[in-house]
Amino acid sequence: MKITDIVHNYPDGSRLTRGLCRVRSFVNGSEVVILLTDLGNKNDGQSVTNAVEQIIKSLQVLGVVIGPATYLEHYEREDPRGDTFDIVTVNSPGGTQWETISRDQACQLMGCPLNELDERSWESGRIVAEADRLRFSRHRFFDSPYRGSNAVIKRRLEIEGGMISKAEVEELISAGAGERDLQALLKRDLSIFAETYAQPDDEYICFSEFPLADGYVDFVVLTGRSRMDVILIEVKGADFNLLNSDHYKEFNHKIHQAAGQLRSRLGHIYRELSTFRDHVHSARIRAERGDLIHNAFVGPHDGLEVDSQKDINIRTVLIGGRTVDDRAESAKRHDYEHHFTPPVRVESWDTWIRRLQRS
Structure with missing residues (x-):
């Protein structure tokens, strides 16, 4: 009983x-x-x-x-x-x-x-x-999420206040905007690239027109813990289809051209990897100190918890063109990324914008 x-x-x-x-x-x-x-x-x-x-x-x-x-x-x-x-x-x-x-x-x-x-x-x-x-x-707020420091909250609000909307990007894409128009919009709010690629979410530094080898990369995201992730992003326009319409279904020549440039610069990076590692960590430290080097945009946490003595993880992304056949393009992107060294991730504007969480 x-x-x-x-x-x-x-x-x-x-x-x-x-x-x-x-x-x-x-x-x-x-x-x-x-x-x-x-x-x-x-x-x-x-x-x-x-x-x-x-x-x-x-x-x-x-x-x-x-x-x-x-x-x-x-x-x-x-x-x-x-x-x-x-x-x-x-x-x-x-x-x-x-x-x-x-x-x-x-x-x-x-x-x-x-x-x-x-x-x-x-x-x-x-x-x-x-x-x-x-x-x-x-504890009166036992089930409440961790609120973070006042400085983190203030920075989050600043970032949210300056965000471009998903609708603004979609409008340009739908209009078939060229590379320059898309770059001009995205440069207004570099947090958009952190939203799609940074991990952890609030720990990142973004740059635009980042010097690399004999040129520059459109956008760069630094993120990660312990070993820093360096994400190199090149963008092309939305004024062409990602795949050609003929029976070969190859990537548009603009994609091939941009991927070739990226691979060439990646080759330079990997031949002088320690030099590049020092270069990006130097840019990180300057940005964390408040220097607007390469249009530096620092996330809510003003310092990355990364070790400058450890190897870095390098990832490359190429965004351009419009999706017509998602299934065919997905298979083509997969093959492309796995048959080239170093690999380049290819996304159309249609697939990239699906990553955005903002309204």
């Missing part, structure tokens, strides 16, 4: 500063059985397994359990038939021990019908409400 069903708050004020579990007490003849159910994402501390000794001690100190009792550790699954049960014996020879038993054995031990354990704790309004009350009494 069940006699209590509560949410137990088990911090001990020292090692444990938070933690919640569901505690149900059963009397079966002369036996007292205590069911300790982990509350999953409603548990704001250690799992029942890791805190079981402190949980049992706190139940005894508070008088929730008086005298000898058998303790069952319980984890719920979506299907009640998949629940796990372990008899926990504390301070036994060799320390705390767990003995796995079946659902049927657990119910027999507690002296309750099988349907007693059918309701999931997360479906019990009373249990959820009490767990939330205890969690929020410790």
Whole structure:
């Protein structure tokens, strides 16, 4: 017979500063059985397994359990038939021990019908409400996302205030704009390239017209952690189809020409890789200090967590042309990227704009 069903708050004020579990007490003849159910994402501390000794001690100190009792550790699954049960014996020879038993054995031990354990704790309004009350009494904004520093929030707002809209880009693409018109729009808001390629999202530095070898690359994104990702982006117009309309279905000559230029510059980079690494890290450091070198645009986090002594990851992207047959172009892009060294990723404006999250 069940006699209590509560949410137990088990911090001990020292090692444990938070933690919640569901505690149900059963009397079966002369036996007292205590069911300790982990509350999953409603548990704001250690799992029942890791805190079981402190949980049992706190139940005894508070008088929730008086005298000898058998303790069952319980984890719920979506299907009640998949629940796990372990008899926990504390301070036994060799320390705390767990003995796995079946659902049927657990119910027999507690002296309750099988349907007693059918309701999931997360479906019990009373249990959820009490767990939330205890969690929020410790931290009023427990479930709120990390807000970041004031400086990060300020920079995010500045970036959002200067964003060009997805509709503006789509309008130029639909009108079949040339390379210069697209570049002019995109240079107004370099965060658009961070949105499509930066990882982590808020950690990036973007440049335009970045010097490279005997020329420059249209746009560059620096991002990543530890090893810096250097993403080189070349853009062409939206005034041609990505693939030719003949039966060969080759890339338009403008794509071949731009890819050839990129590969030539990549060859120069890889022949002098340490020099290029030093060059991009130097540009990063200057941008982080506030220098507007190459139209530097720094993300919300004003410094990248990268190591200038580690190798860099170099990626190249070529954006140009319009999509007519997405399936055929996808196969062509895949082959192109995997049959050239170093590889160049090719995107049409139609596929690229799908990456944008902004409205």
